[in-house]
Amino acid sequence: MSDIKLTLVVACALIDADRRVLIAQRPAGKAMAGLWEFPGGKLEPGERPEATLIRELHEEIGITVKEACLAPLTFASHAYDDFHLLMPLYICRRWEGQVIAREGQNLAWVRANKLRDYPMPPADIPLIPYLTDLLM
Incomplete structure (x- = not known):
């Protein structure tokens, strides 16, 4: 067996009152720049996924999320x-504060059936049907 580096990243589909999902465009200079993804990020050592999301959502888009408002939906496993x-x-359907781009990224509120209109990293694409089933 080869030593494959396993990277654990956690993502969140924020869903607004109109049943739209927030996606963010990766900024220039980052890997996969220009592609759209669900907000989130890498876990820090010793950090739980929910804590990572609470931290990342505050850092990236300025909102405060309570752990009780985060519900696991599915996961991606991509080589x-x-x-x-x-x-x-x-x-996540409940948060405090206004969604704002704090890291220079573009943001878009998108209906689940329109997510495929936005180019995404390969790992994100298999997540779309789960959101479509949930929101349509």
């Missing part, structure tokens, strides 16, 4: 060339 990504996807 990239140089690492394997494992990504739990949570949904």
Whole structure:
């Protein structure tokens, strides 16, 4: 067996009152720049996925989320060339504050059946049917 680097990233599908999902465009200079993804990020050592999301959602888009408002929906497992990504996807319908782009990224509120209109990293694409089933 080869030593494959396993990367654990957690993502969140924020769902607004109109049943739209928030996606963010990866900024220039980052890997996969220009592609759209669900907000979230890498776990810090010793950090639980829910704590990561609470921290990342505050850092990236300025909102405050309570752990009780995060519900696991599904996960992605995707083999990239140089690492394997494992990504739990949570949904969140309640938060405090206004969604704002704090890291220079573009944001879009999108209906689930329109998510495929936005180019996404390969790991994110298999998550779309779960959101479509949930929201349509």
